[in-house]
Amino acid sequence: MQGNTACAEGALAAGCRFFGGYPITPSTEIAEHMALKLPKLGGVFIQMEDEIAGIAAVIGASWTGMRAMTATSGPGFSLMMENIGFAAMTETPCVLVNIQRGGPSTGQPTMSAQADMFQCRFGSHGDYSIIALSPASVQEMYELTVKAFNLADRFRVPAFLMADEIIGHMRERIEIPDNVPRDERKLLLKGVLPFHADEDLVPGFPQFGKGYGVHVTGLTHDERGYPCATSPSLHENLVKRLVAKVESARHEIADYRVTNPDAEVVFITYGSPARTVEQLVHDHPEAGIGHLRFRLVWPFPEKALEEFPHARVFIVPEQNMGQMAREIERHTCIPVVPLPRFGGALHTPGELKKAMEGWR
Amino acid sequence: MAMTYSDWLREDRLPHIYCAGCGNGTVINCTLNAVDRMGWSKEETVFVSGIGCSSRAPGYIVTDSLHTTHGRALAFATGIKMANPDLHVVVFTGDGDLAAIGGNHFIHACRRNIDLTVICMNNQIYGMTGGQGSPTTPRGALSTTTPYGSQEPAFDLCELASAAGANFVSRWTSYHVKELARAIHTGLQIPGFSFIEALVQCPTNYGRRNKFRQVMDQIDYFKTHGILLQKIERLREEGKPIPDDAIVLGDFVHRNRTAMGVKK
Numbered sequence: 001m002q003g004n005t006a007c008a009e010g011a012l013a014a015g016c017r018f019f020g021g022y023p024i025t026p027s028t029e030i031a032e033h034m035a036l037k038l039p040k041l042g043g044v045f046i047q048m049e050d051e052i053a054g055i056a057a058v059i060g061a062s063w064t065g066m067r068a069m070t071a072t073s074g075p076g077f078s079l080m081m082e083n084i085g086f087a088a089m090t091e092t093p094c095v096l097v098n099i100q101r102g103g104p105s106t107g108q109p110t111m112s113a114q115a116d117m118f119q120c121r122f123g124s125h126g127d128y129s130i131i132a133l134s135p136a137s138v139q140e141m142y143e144l145t146v147k148a149f150n151l152a153d154r155f156r157v158p159a160f161l162m163a164d165e166i167i168g169h170m171r172e173r174i175e176i177p178d179n180v181p182r183d184e185r186k187l188l189l190k191g192v193l194p195f196h197a198d199e200d201l202v203p204g205f206p207q208f209g210k211g212y213g214v215h216v217t218g219l220t221h222d223e224r225g226y227p228c229a230t231s232p233s234l235h236e237n238l239v240k241r242l243v244a245k246v247e248s249a250r251h252e253i254a255d256y257r258v259t260n261p262d263a264e265v266v267f268i269t270y271g272s273p274a275r276t277v278e279q280l281v282h283d284h285p286e287a288g289i290g291h292l293r294f295r296l297v298w299p300f301p302e303k304a305l306e307e308f309p310h311a312r313v314f315i316v317p318e319q320n321m322g323q324m325a326r327e328i329e330r331h332t333c334i335p336v337v338p339l340p341r342f343g344g345a346l347h348t349p350g351e352l353k354k355a356m357e358g359w360r
Numbered sequence: 361m362a363m364t365y366s367d368w369l370r371e372d373r374l375p376h377i378y379c380a381g382c383g384n385g386t387v388i389n390c391t392l393n394a395v396d397r398m399g400w401s402k403e404e405t406v407f408v409s410g411i412g413c414s415s416r417a418p419g420y421i422v423t424d425s426l427h428t429t430h431g432r433a434l435a436f437a438t439g440i441k442m443a444n445p446d447l448h449v450v451v452f453t454g455d456g457d458l459a460a461i462g463g464n465h466f467i468h469a470c471r472r473n474i475d476l477t478v479i480c481m482n483n484q485i486y487g488m489t490g491g492q493g494s495p496t497t498p499r500g501a502l503s504t505t506t507p508y509g510s511q512e513p514a515f516d517l518c519e520l521a522s523a524a525g526a527n528f529v530s531r532w533t534s535y536h537v538k539e540l541a542r543a544i545h546t547g548l549q550i551p552g553f554s555f556i557e558a559l560v561q562c563p564t565n566y567g568r569r570n571k572f573r574q575v576m577d578q579i580d581y582f583k584t585h586g587i588l589l590q591k592i593e594r595l596r597e598e599g600k601p602i603p604d605d606a607i608v609l610g611d612f613v614h615r616n617r618t619a620m621g622v623k624k
Contacts (some may be wrong), residue, residue: 018443044442050511053435056428060408060439063426064447068439086429208424208440209447211403215370215419217427225426227419359456 008033010145017043018068020057027099043207047171051076071097085124099168112165115320129246132298134270136171201245254301263290302331381575383534383560394545414454414481431462470524483562488578491565533582552619
């Protein structure tokens, strides 16, 4: 199965019944598969007039209680940014898939990249937080899409599947489980203000059409949902909660894989570069090469770095100029070596081996 | 039993933000009147809006409502209506929201003929941000960004909606209250995309710059310059001149094209 198809199948298994989007290479197969399958399942596929409208329709659908998603790539992702901030501010669960391609601008539509990782985290204006997953196989395109829906519903945030073109267009054999785990959206209890949150910092969801009579606005709002855009303390408390509800859970929801925890030289990866590192580890069992592979990238679980107590260096091969390397750097005292390889080609095992030299 | 506005308005949000003399309240009243006549329950009715003066209206109404991003109300409303066709979805928008930043969503929502009722409060200006020119600012009119008079021709929103495929298109003003409420009621009844344009006075940011010194001056202008579509057509047939500054009023289209998102 192709990675993009696996993503769509994972979404359907997770109960996604609404897709709103706009065709863009290299993500289009996801839309095509949803267009084929959703009507047969009683769901809705709608091709909107642009990506701004795609994410807008997804947010609208989500307020009716549906699991809803869109899929795009670089230019479309840029267009979605304002409404991603709207989803964060209004605490709308939704899933966005970005099959990353080379940028900036139109860049390389058919070539792989991982250069939208910071845009995913910080791309819309203002402070907020989101959740992002990064698959390194077709199997994970399926699994992590399911997971994205569960995390989006639990935390009421936009959740991102930050894949790259290589994983999106790769074909591998996968195992499709009979059932997938499902975390339901916590509904608002009657008598509770719609934007009031308890200890978990996530308010109950007042689904449209159920008599809640909720006003949802992108303006700074109080617990009633009413606009109040001029109170410094109200705004500060709201934004702090929007960030804290995700960031304070970062170690609980952390999802990564550790290989050779006693290693001194450790590669850190996510997405397709992980596969080259796996090849290197496999080819040199005697070298005891460390590998930390993140499946969940944002919120960044910095305690994962402590899994390698003897590490002398973290080498970070990425398909960008060193985005996650910069995030890792601020959480550790040992050297962090970015290993950029972009333009569409993957790192070769030889390049990675060369990067290790001098640290052994 | 006759409706009271307290049935539909969030009284704990009053006073509202609209300026003294603003025409938006008239349009909200006409809308609530029409919604009430439909017999729709609050639970099954959703108001959606974008950004601007018009778009603050849903925040004063007791139903579920979504106050979205600038220009995008129709795209959000499309998602709601397609996901749950049982909901009645009414969109409040303005000339800047709908015709400038949201122009593309407008024509595509008309083309899809989604079962929405869209009410555009056209004050011919960006009121919320202090009076900048909009796509419906008449040629020659003054605004903060057209200090020498607008050089651009204005959009005719009703012609646009008709050409793009809406099932029902009508234009009235804040002077023509009964006709406006009737048109909105018709729009709510019709499956498919209904577009009602309501010209409204904006004394704060349009009127005072454009020779309408009093609120009533602009309302009087709507009264004296509003000409029924049928009369315009008659003038045209008779080869008589049509005034340049005529505000064409009435139902532009009323048809039954196949619609999307209609309640089953």
